[in-house]
Amino acid sequence: MLCEDVLEDLSAFLDDELDPVRSREIQHHLDGCVACAEAFGQMKDLAGRLRSEAPYHRAPDSLRARVSQAAWKDASRSRVAGQLVAARGWLGAAAAIVAVVGGAWFFTSLQRQERLGSMEREVVSSHIRSLMASHLTDIASTDQHTVKPWFNGKLDFSPPVPELSTSGYPLIGGRLDYLRGRPVAALVYQHRKHWINVFIWPDEEAADSETPPRTQKGYHVILETHGGMAYWIVSDLNSEELSAFARLLVTGR
Amino acid sequence: MTHERKTETVGTKRYLSPRELDRFNECVLPYVDAAHNLARYLLRDAHDAEDAVQDAFLRAIRHFDGFRGSDGRAWLLSIVRNTCFTRLQGRRSIGENVEFDEEVHTVEEAAPGPEVELARKATAQSVHEGLERLAVEFREVLVLRELEGLSYKEIAQVSGVPIGTVMSRLARGRKQLLLILVPGPKENG
Numbered sequence A: 001m002l003c004e005d006v007l008e009d010l011s012a013f014l015d016d017e018l019d020p021v022r023s024r025e026i027q028h029h030l031d032g033c034v035a036c037a038e039a040f041g042q043m044k045d046l047a048g049r050l051r052s053e054a055p056y057h058r059a060p061d062s063l064r065a066r067v068s069q070a071a072w073k074d075a076s077r078s079r080v081a082g083q084l085v086a087a088r089g090w091l092g093a094a095a096a097i098v099a100v101v102g103g104a105w106f107f108t109s110l111q112r113q114e115r116l117g118s119m120e121r122e123v124v125s126s127h128i129r130s131l132m133a134s135h136l137t138d139i140a141s142t143d144q145h146t147v148k149p150w151f152n153g154k155l156d157f158s159p160p161v162p163e164l165s166t167s168g169y170p171l172i173g174g175r176l177d178y179l180r181g182r183p184v185a186a187l188v189y190q191h192r193k194h195w196i197n198v199f200i201w202p203d204e205e206a207a208d209s210e211t212p213p214r215t216q217k218g219y220h221v222i223l224e225t226h227g228g229m230a231y232w233i234v235s236d237l238n239s240e241e242l243s244a245f246a247r248l249l250v251t252g253r
Numbered sequence B: 001m002t003h004e005r006k007t008e009t010v011g012t013k014r015y016l017s018p019r020e021l022d023r024f025n026e027c028v029l030p031y032v033d034a035a036h037n038l039a040r041y042l043l044r045d046a047h048d049a050e051d052a053v054q055d056a057f058l059r060a061i062r063h064f065d066g067f068r069g070s071d072g073r074a075w076l077l078s079i080v081r082n083t084c085f086t087r088l089q090g091r092r093s094i095g096e097n098v099e100f101d102e103e104v105h106t107v108e109e110a111a112p113g114p115e116v117e118l119a120r121k122a123t124a125q126s127v128h129e130g131l132e133r134l135a136v137e138f139r140e141v142l143v144l145r146e147l148e149g150l151s152y153k154e155i156a157q158v159s160g161v162p163i164g165t166v167m168s169r170l171a172r173g174r175k176q177l178l179l180i181l182v183p184g185p186k187e188n189g
Helices: A003-014 A020-032 A034-053 A061-132 A144-150 A239-251 B002-011 B018-027 B029-043 B046-062 B073-093 B101-107 B113-121 B127-133 B136-147 B152-159 B163-180
Strands: A171-179 A182-191 A194-202 A214-216 A219-226 A229-235
Touching: A003 A020, A003 A034, A003 B163, A020 A034, A034 B127, A034 B136, A034 B163, A061 A171, A061 A182, A061 A194, A061 A214, A061 A219, A061 A229, A061 B018, A061 B029, A061 B046, A144 A171, A171 A194, A182 A239, A194 A239, A214 B018, A219 A239, A229 A239, B018 B029, B029 B046, B029 B073, B029 B136, B046 B073, B073 B136, B073 B152, B127 B136, B127 B163, B136 B152, B136 B163, B152 B163
Parallel strands: none
Antiparallel strands: A171 A182, A182 A194, A194 A229, A214 A219, A219 A229
16 A cells, blocks of 8 residues: 555544544554654644644633523514514504503513523523632532531521432532622532532522523523522533432422 | 514514524534634634624524524534634635635645645744644634544534545645644654
8 A cells, every 4th residue: 555545544544534444454554654653643643732732712701691692582572573563464453452461461471581581690600600710619518517507607597408419419518609689508519520509598488389491501590499498500410310400409309 | 774674584484482492592502612612713813703603693593493403513613614704705805914825725726835835934833823824724624623523524514515525624734734833842753
């Protein structure tokens, strides 16, 4: 085999994108040809350097927020615009009233959604901040009897700190966080390589409920209210496992 | 202007439904980092890259009904890539200095001569600098392969060229990069 032909295919060989027969031929040639083997070594080094030295430009948070907002705004427009246009086209005055009423109803539901949405954004930002600043915990301990008393005197309530390590969610620690201008408890759990932040504060008026997982900037967010406490749970863990964790956390089952 | 767009878009549908929004957030939004990284390398300008990513996302939202499957990465990146290339063409047509991009572009078909010339013209101290000096077509495939870890098939989808072209662009891109790069600190020879 000619070195020239081998050199041609080295790049695809490196990427493991050649068919098996050709790949074996190249390997065989490299085993016996010092010059080609050296060229291959250089190419491999280059790939390694690209991966380790070339910077990966992550999106700034502001951009992330803008594109996520754009999708949300687009979707919220479809319902308002769709309703109004359909109504006007149909029945004139009577339908216009329906549209106004429907619009008003929609507007309040939109506001509610917006409120939840802004809370969600705050919770996710807090999650991201805790990971970025490597300030995950103020008190690092896998022991609930160490973490729970630590909150004494720091909060005007005592957050539940369930022990879930036997179910695969070891406690990592606790942290004091601020959301909506009030101090809240943040518990950190781990599942495989994923961090889970749980923000807890009292919400005595709310009935027990669970909102299905929603996605915000690529993170999943679940709101649970249980026993007069609101739990905001956020992680990059997939939504099924995060739902299972949420249930386990509040009900123990 | 906004009014015009609105009626046009309502008439032909095209706002995300709630279900589509969830799917968008699940399948496309997580790749905003990949989108930004690609745009940054293609355009070599932080401000332009952010603008391009935002444009690309607006297009992705508008054309989301054309998205099939569950992995939005290649789909999104192809939109980002096209947005960036349109911008690059815009830069060229207003006569901005684009270094030796066009020259290198023609190297695709040419004899080995120009590559030697290239090496003489430009030496790079770091892989980053070297990468930035490559013609945009080579930079593109190298970023998608080495930084994004895409397969040839996925790169072909993003760039809109046959797999064979991906293969030859990667081979040439690597060859050129090795030529202009001064030996790295880790090399022992």
